[in-house]
Amino acid sequence: MELVTIIVTHNKTLKQIAIVGGGLSGVTTAYFLARAGFEVAVLERRANVAEEATFGNSGLLAPSVVQPLVLPAITRTAFSNLFKNEPPILVKSGFNPSRWRWVRKSRREYQDYFSLNKQRLTRLSAYGQMLAQHLQEQYALEEENSQGLLHLFRNQADAERCAAIENSLKQFELPRQQLKGQNAIREVEPAFQSATPIAGAMYYPKDAAGNCVLFVKQLRAIAQSIGVQFHFSQSVKAVRPELGGRVSIDVGAADGDSTLTVDGVVLAAGMQNLPLLKPLGLSLPLCPVQSYNAMAAVKNLDEAPNTTLFDETYKVAIARVGNRIRVSGLLGFLPRTELPHPKAIASLLKVANDYYPNAANFNTANFWSSTFALQPNGMPLVGGTTHGNIYVNTGHGAHGWAAAVGAGKLLADAMAGRETEIDSDGLLISSVAG
Secondary structure (H helix, E strand, C coil): CCCCCCEEECCEEECEEEEECCCHHHHHHHHHHHHCCCEEEEEECCCCCCCCHHHHCCCEECCCCCCCCCCCCHHHHHHHHCCCCCCCEEECCCCCHHHHHHHHHHHHHHHHHHHHHHHHHHHHHHHHHHHHHHHHHHCCCCCCCEEEEEEEECCHHHHHHHHHHHHCCHHHCCCCEEECCHHHHHHHCCCCCCCCCCCEEEEEEEEEECCHHHHHHHHHHHHHHCCCEEEECCEEEEEEEECCCEEEEEEECCCCCEEEEECEEEECCHHHHHHHHHHHCCCCCCEEEEEEEEEEEECCHHHCCCCEEEECCCCEEEEEECCEEEEEEEEEECCCCCCCCHHHHHHHHHHHHHHCCCCECHHHCEEEEEEEEECCCCCCEEEEECCCCEEEEECCHHHCCHHHHHHHHHHHHHHCCCCCCCCCCCCCEEEECC
8 A cells, every 4th residue: 555645734734544444433434534634544354344343233323212331230130141031131151250340340330420421422423313314415325214213111110210311311402202102102103013011112203223334335435436445355463653653554465464554543443453452552441242133024014113113121123124124232241153142033033023023024034143342331432542643433333323423523523633513522532541
């Protein structure tokens, strides 16, 4: 790769940036950096964009329902979940010291900062939703969006907890409607014919869902048209700060290894960021978490959802994607596997059949799992490190895709020395220390 080292706009010296990772975070960051005048190259170990964590994204563009994924009750429920056939959380049996240290920290974060971080994440997601919709309109992108979101609660405790959280979000002026009873739910979504007991329901008319993978692939083409280079089947082995403020990147590929030298790097590769940062004395408080997905063809159009549904207990979203229905969510603290754990499949089928039993033959759906990186506080990790020209953008997997779009723009503005368009307090870190 030849370097183009200097571009001058708005009295800022803008340089070449490499981005490690071609998922949602990497591609959106690349696009916004290019729009800011940077020369950008994306290094992706797969053969195309959006083939790992992004492929398992729930597709939610939902600032109202998004919340930091912290697990205050996991230590209380983990062992009971081991004996359930359809658990909302899957945990491997046995004692894992590092896992439980992470869980304890997550509980402390919930107790001390959950409400504040919920407000921050709502702000970021609302911003990201606006940006995503603007990009779809500006470039006339193909959409598979569904408008409106039903938030369902299987038990009263979840309904009361979320109601208390929502009262702190009035500043965002997000429209919402409390729905009482099955008939009220059916007025919003006529296809909802469930007999499953519901303790409460909220409807958010401005929240939405869309095809995240389709969005990323189209944004890749747009980014290429404005100069972003994409290099596939490139596995980054090491990142090294050099004298003079530059960064060397060791890359392995089928045609041989090579070393690139650039002016800065953004690590947007999820859990793969950890081994790249460790030799630099930097660590990220990330835990690998599995999420699970099913995609089934619509069988009965009249009974297929037009509004996205989110089950609070199972953290599962059901969304219409063209002539298909996608069921995605759950949490698996399990080793990575290509096919979901049988209990994960059982849980996805339970949620789908509880709410839309005749919409599709969910038993014949395509099932898969994906891995995303999760912080103990449930927030994305975006910003600089103690090495001034090495940045991170990760930890978005649990939040749909609105927050990742917003974070890409925030990081690009910060790297360009621009004032961010929204308050970035609590959203952009100044440096990751070891």
